Amino acid sequence: MAAITINNTPLTVPDNISILAAAKLAGVRIPTLCFLEGLDAIGACRICVVEVEGAKNLVASCSVPVTDGMKIKTNSGRVREARRTVMELLLSEHDGDCQTCERNEDCELQKIASDLGIKSVRYEGQKTAAHLDTSTPGIVRNNGKCIKCRRCVAVCNITQRVGALFPQARGFKTVIGPAFDSDLAGVTCVQCGQCAAVCPVGAIVEQSHVQRVWDALENPKKTVVVQTAPAVRAALGECFGFEPGTLVTGKMVSALRRLGFATVFDTNFTADLTIIEEGTELLTRLKTAILDKEPVALPQFTSCSPGWIKFVEHFYPELIPNLSTCKSPQQMFGALAKTYWAQKVGKKPEEIFVVSVMPCTAKKFEAQRPEMNDSGAQDVDAVLTTRELGRMIKQAGIDFAALPDDNFDRVMGVSSGAGDIFANTGGVMEAALRTAYEIVTGRPLPFDKLHVEPIAGLEGIKEAQLTITGTVPEWSFLENVTLSVAVSHGLGNAEKVIERITTGKASYHFVEIMTCPGGCIGGGGQPRLTDDAKRKQRIKAIYKEDENKKLRKSHDNPKIKQVYGEFLKIPLGEKSHHLLHTTYTVRERV
Amino acid sequence: MPETTTCACGGTVTEEQMSKQLDAVLAEYKSKPGALIPVLQTAQTMFGYLPDPVVRKIARELDKSYSEVAGVVGFYSFFSRYPRGAYLVRVCLGTACYVRGGNEVLSAMKKALGIDIGQTTPDRVFSLDIGRCFGACGLAPVIMVNQDVHQRVKPAKVGDILALYRAKSKEEIHK
Numbered sequence: 183m184a185a186i187t188i189n190n191t192p193l194t195v196p197d198n199i200s201i202l203a204a205a206k207l208a209g210v211r212i213p214t215l216c217f218l219e220g221l222d223a224i225g226a227c228r229i230c231v232v233e234v235e236g237a238k239n240l241v242a243s244c245s246v247p248v249t250d251g252m253k254i255k256t257n258s259g260r261v262r263e264a265r266r267t268v269m270e271l272l273l274s275e276h277d278g279d280c281q282t283c284e285r286n287e288d289c290e291l292q293k294i295a296s297d298l299g300i301k302s303v304r305y306e307g308q309k310t311a312a313h314l315d316t317s318t319p320g321i322v323r324n325n326g327k328c329i330k331c332r333r334c335v336a337v338c339n340i341t342q343r344v345g346a347l348f349p350q351a352r353g354f355k356t357v358i359g360p361a362f363d364s365d366l367a368g369v370t371c372v373q374c375g376q377c378a379a380v381c382p383v384g385a386i387v388e389q390s391h392v393q394r395v396w397d398a399l400e401n402p403k404k405t406v407v408v409q410t411a412p413a414v415r416a417a418l419g420e421c422f423g424f425e426p427g428t429l430v431t432g433k434m435v436s437a438l439r440r441l442g443f444a445t446v447f448d449t450n451f452t453a454d455l456t457i458i459e460e461g462t463e464l465l466t467r468l469k470t471a472i473l474d475k476e477p478v479a480l481p482q483f484t485s486c487s488p489g490w491i492k493f494v495e496h497f498y499p500e501l502i503p504n505l506s507t508c509k510s511p512q513q514m515f516g517a518l519a520k521t522y523w524a525q526k527v528g529k530k531p532e533e534i535f536v537v538s539v540m541p542c543t544a545k546k547f548e549a550q551r552p553e554m555n556d557s558g559a560q561d562v563d564a565v566l567t568t569r570e571l572g573r574m575i576k577q578a579g580i581d582f583a584a585l586p587d588d589n590f591d592r593v594m595g596v597s598s599g600a601g602d603i604f605a606n607t608g609g610v611m612e613a614a615l616r617t618a619y620e621i622v623t624g625r626p627l628p629f630d631k632l633h634v635e636p637i638a639g640l641e642g643i644k645e646a647q648l649t650i651t652g653t654v655p656e657w658s659f660l661e662n663v664t665l666s667v668a669v670s671h672g673l674g675n676a677e678k679v680i681e682r683i684t685t686g687k688a689s690y691h692f693v694e695i696m697t698c699p700g701g702c703i704g705g706g707g708q709p710r711l712t713d714d715a716k717r718k719q720r721i722k723a724i725y726k727e728d729e730n731k732k733l734r735k736s737h738d739n740p741k742i743k744q745v746y747g748e749f750l751k752i753p754l755g756e757k758s759h760h761l762l763h764t765t766y767t768v769r770e771r772v
Numbered sequence: 773m774p775e776t777t778t779c780a781c782g783g784t785v786t787e788e789q790m791s792k793q794l795d796a797v798l799a800e801y802k803s804k805p806g807a808l809i810p811v812l813q814t815a816q817t818m819f820g821y822l823p824d825p826v827v828r829k830i831a832r833e834l835d836k837s838y839s840e841v842a843g844v845v846g847f848y849s850f851f852s853r854y855p856r857g858a859y860l861v862r863v864c865l866g867t868a869c870y871v872r873g874g875n876e877v878l879s880a881m882k883k884a885l886g887i888d889i890g891q892t893t894p895d896r897v898f899s900l901d902i903g904r905c906f907g908a909c910g911l912a913p914v915i916m917v918n919q920d921v922h923q924r925v926k927p928a929k930v931g932d933i934l935a936l937y938r939a940k941s942k943e944e945i946h947k
């Protein structure tokens with residue numbers, strides 16, 4: 183432990199933590215721009231400088247550790263002046279037209295400038311040339327706003343192991359972006375949006391579908407239905423000042439109705455459906471391997487996370503046979519809304535306009551994949567991020583906090599708690615086990631509250647083993663088989679799991695991968711800035727939503743039974759094959 | 773960074789030949805740590821520039837992202853993405869040349885060639901770069917065109933100098 187003082191207040195903090203972390207413990211906020219929790223501090227921006235007694239120069243608090251006896255001042259005149267200088271230099275090169283910027287009122291640069299009381303900029307800087315990169319379906323980059331903090335570089339290269347963004351050229355001409363002067367579409371970007379989630383300014387944002395949705399809502403020829411991903415309800419409140427982890431399911435449904443959506447459905451419904459299809463697929467693969475002793479690709483990898491899919495297509499095409507052929511819940515929903523539900527309400531596929539609200543930018547990419555047209559029209563027409571929905575609610579002048587709770591519409595709005603937990607790392611696996619175990623043994627999963635503890639939480643790679651006993655006759659070949667599963671989130675961790683498998687260090691039957699750290703609750707389209715504390719709060723909220731439901735297992739959902747009875751007939755059947763399953767594409771790795 | 777050694781033989785290598793030559797280099801370095809810069813240097817020396825397929829291949833073989841390799845290529849002025857022109861024009865911006873109008877010479881040169889520093893004219897006759905002292909300070913401002921030194925250059929004279937080489941390059945083609 184180190185005894186230090188911060189602004190004359192003595193305190194004892196763990197050795198070797200940064201001054202920034204120590205200040206946080208002391209309840210002192212220091213502004214930061216380049217620093218990002220969980221990654222090595224690079225000390226690039228110097229907005230976080232503090233004064234250390236005895237040191238000649240101010241030090242960057244994010245990258246200097248505390249030492250015993252250190253006396254730190256975070257708020258001296260010298261510190262304020264230095265921070266102001268840093269900020270004024272940044273602003274002198276910044277293409278700052280806040281009123282028309284995506285990040286207005288949600289911008290770290292703007293906030294810090296305002297906190298520092300910047301009234302004028304003393305330096306004459308050359309503005310960075312604005313280049314708008316709209317080459318990909320999910321992400322928009324604007325170099326003119328970039329402050330070169332390099333958070334996106336670290337996240338894309340280290341957390342996600344994609345490496346789409348690096349500093350290019352040198353000196354004043356340095357831009358943070360894809361190779362040379364190419365656009366994102368020219369490199370292997372998987373559209374996860376983690377760069378957009380950590381960018382402190384308006385330099386990386388989602389491709390907005392807000393106008394598209396307003397237009398559809400005003401088009402008398404369209405019946406507009408909306409689906410909401412499970413992770414949205416645990417984060418949308420943050421756009422309106424609610425504490426992270428506040429569940430706003432009922433208010434969200436109310437808000438969607440007031441925005442004019444004719445029918446409000448839930449992606450959770452097709453999450454339940456995914457479990458039936460993907461669970462059956464897994465059991466079929468196991469049967470082929472264990473009973474028929476025929477070659478089959480194992481482990482089976484989950485396929486609900488479109489960034490992960492694109493990652494495999496670019497970097498591990500040899501694993502494509504291991505990907506579940508199931509479409510993601512978003513795409514199953516689109517395909518069913520324009521066929522099954524369209525028939526119910528007497529509409530043609532092209533008369534229905536499907537909007538999804540997703541915590542994700544890669545879902546925008548997924549929706550426009552050419553194979554996602556199985557209903558006869560593009561299955562999902564527009565994808566809003568959680569942030570975009572927040573903006574639409576504000577545009578409409580809806581007082582979100584004052585909204586009453588409302589319920590999803592029937593049929594495709596009914597879901598089990600297993601659908602909810604698709605939102606967080608470990609959730610898809612747990613949901614699948616709840617159903618698969620019961621199919622095979624006729625008994626519920628034998629765990630407290632049906633939770634599979636070893637695969638919950640924020641550990642990067644989690645594993646669990648489950649020995650199956652007391653099987654029903656049909657599945658007796660699984661008697662005494664130990665099912666081995668793994669769960670990981672963040673593509674860097676996914677890469678490590680793949681390495682464990684290919685080097686023979688581990689072997690699994692089923693692996694859940696989510697692209698974003700923490701799973702969808704930490705998605706690239708969620709309110710900023712997601713840190714581990716927020717991830718935990720959102721996950722807690724999701725488990726609460728699950729536990730509060732009477733329905734906890736996908737196969738118990740009566741509306742799922744109904745959709746099979748009326749339309750799909752059997753899991754992995756002909757209709758399912760056509761509407762709910764998909765194929766993948768080998769892509770260039772460079 | 774070592775000095776640029778531009779392949780001035782005028783010969784062109786096909787992409788296929790490049791790929792083969794590169795394979796040998798990659799085989800040598802592949803397993804060594806920190807291979808990226810030496811491989812890029814060798815390729816630059818071999819081909820005189822780093823065409824896009826070469827950059828991509830290096831990225832692929834060394835298991836690096838294309839954007840990362842591009843970042844390195846763009847950072848060091850030793851690397852060039854385009855073939856250098858037959859004549860490399862270097863304008864000295866060392867202190868003596870600078871105070872005696874080197875910068876004006878550079879501006880005139882940029883204007884006359886229609887290119888920026890580090891670029892090559894579309895007809896591949898000239899490339900433009902800057903230098904830091906060619907050891908002829910007494911006769912500043914100085915420019916070098918390949919190995920020829922031109923002294924006391926006036927911005928207005930830039931066109932004449934270039935015309936000289938343009939004529940020469942036409943002769944070469946006729947031969």
Ligand code: SF4
Nearest residue numbers: 279280283289383384
């Ligand atoms: S990035 Fe921030 S400071 Fe810059 S224009 Fe946008 S809101 Fe304003």
Ligand code: SF4
Nearest residue numbers: 338371372374375377
């Ligand atoms: S969207 Fe993801 S993969 Fe693409 S640049 Fe951003 S962080 Fe990298």
Ligand code: SF4
Nearest residue numbers: 328329331332334381
């Ligand atoms: S794009 Fe955003 S995160 Fe990336 S360097 Fe620029 S300001 Fe930082």
Ligand code: FES
Nearest residue numbers: 216225227228244
């Ligand atoms: S936050 Fe410390 S240097 Fe940028």
